[in-house]
Amino acid sequence: MPDLATALIAENFARDAGGVLHVGGLALTELTKEFGTPLFVYDAGTMRRTYRALREAVAGFAEVDFSVKANPNPAVIRVFGQEGAGAEIASGAEFDAALRAGVAAERILFAGPGKSAADLDRVIGGGIGEIHLENREEMARVAAAAERHGVTVRVALRINPGATAQGGAMRMGGKPSPFGFDEEEMEAAIDAVEAMPRLRLAGLHLFAGTQGLKAETLLGQWAYGLGLAARMAERIGRPLETIDLGGGLGIPYFSGDTALDLAAIRAGLPALIATLRANPLLAPARVVLEPGRYLAGPAGLYLARVLAVKESRGSRFVITDGGMHHHLAASGNLGQIVKRDFPLAAVVDAGSECTATAVVGPLCTPLDMLARAAPLPPLAEGDLVAVLQSGAYGLTASPTGFLSHPMPAELLVEGGEAELIRARGA
Known part of the structure; x- marks a missing residue:
């Protein structure tokens, strides 16, 4: 070998x-x-082949966006944008990079636990598609920026899931975390957003782990995310617009690593697709995967x-x-x-x-x-x-x-x- x-x-x-x-x-x-x-x-040829292979593997279940933090060079973002990807950003500067790359503002979503007031003004003024809220203070900052700009901002809640959703080389959920609202406080966070007239709660963001090389781990995390999405939709009493299941798809770096099996991913999707279609509050949602490492690495x-x-x-x-x-x-x-x-x-x-x-x-x-x-x-x-x-x-x-x-x-x-x-x- x-x-x-x-x-x-x-x-x-x-x-x-x-x-x-x-x-x-x-x-x-x-x-x-x-x-x-x-x-x-x-x-660029390798980027395009990788993107197309993943998009084909998850067709019928999810769309594939690019996580800009993995490589924020506008020329790299442009390649994925040409393939149809939106962009996930974590700063105002990454928002500008995605725009320079030709990604439409409404195809950009903003995640990250420490969004500044200046960055929020920049992206809200620029017509960003969605902002993912991660704490109460941020919720208030987004609402204040929306008021200043005279707009209603589409938001999602990032949820730090319970231990059953953990996985990958670096756990992002199932433990104390600065990222997102803990699952056990999800309903309270939903109610807080719903009480703010300048915020429109559109969806859920889940990111349970990164550098995942096992299809069964990722499929399990996605299934868990759909369960959380169902709880959210029931709480607000209307269909969700977005279910962002994060990235976390890994690549082999070290001797003994095995590449992620896209065929196994594809084989596991019918059950998830059935879950979406069976719930009228989830069926209209745009399901998003936003890998970075997997696409560019x-x-x-x-x-x-x-x-x-x-x-x-x-x-x-x-x-x-x-x-x-x-x-x-x-x-x-x-x-x-x-x-x-x-x-x-x-x-x-x-x-x-x-x-x-x-x-x-x-x-x-x-x-x-x-x-x-x-x-x-x-x-x-x-x-x-x-x-x-x-x-x-x-x-x-x-x-x-x-x-x-x-x-x-x-x-x-x-x-x-x-x-x-x-x-x-x-």
Whole structure:
């Protein structure tokens, strides 16, 4: 069985006869000559294939939007918008990015536990489609902003579900949480919104976990969400307009991870569809999934150039110009309890025997480690390494100001052409 990096390259990218890694028909060796390193490269073709496969798998049950926090570059958002996706945002700046990408304001929803008054003014003034309320203070801020703008704002309640709905690599529900209203206070929160004339309670938002790789876990969470939606609709006495079941769809990052089985997802949907159709208060609702990592992650590579190779007390270190300042997740410092290696590959690999290799960055901290024991061929100064699964939670989820290294460039590749979507240093 091939290692994870080899399998991902075969699935999404290609190597030529000389072992050079290509993305969207372009050699990464040539792209790095033109745009330098470190460098993020995103393949629009992979994004489109991933989006279409998921949309087809959940057809008849849910629509698929894109969670902008995973990769807020407007060019990336634009790809998914062209495929028909709306956008889930978590800040006013992400609202602006989605608009620049061509997403209509009414197709944007705003989630997140700490929405400022300024951001609420920005999005309400801009005609946002829906705001997801997560606490009482926020409820009042949205109502006040709606009053200032003289509009009625469509809102949903984010519910922190009970323990039976938990799942995924990072639990978002079933425990004390800053996110949303606890399930046991849902009815009181519903009544509070209903008492505010400038707010129109349209739906429910559930996000029980993230990085879910098991279809049965996700299907169980979605079924639980439909149950909560039924309770909400009964409380307000009218059909819901939106049921947002969150994202949480995972991708394989580590050895032993198994990709999410879309066929198993599809096989489990008839029961959920029947639940919707049997309830006249749920049947009219738009059911939404809003993944980010699942859609953007596999399309991205982070490229770094080898600066030195050294031996230290029996261990071999490859030192590169890229590191945790651009890709915190790959270093294992973005919420991982156990630090494991993302899939890494040499950009040029002629089939040499691989050995376990530590790959580190240029920062003055032992945390700056892109791999601890990645299977790589012999590398030397000037060679290139690629971190796969880097299209989500990469640059903007990283401490880019640490040690003041310049920002890397970002490229979007499609149809054999590369578009510079962030200039180096910008």
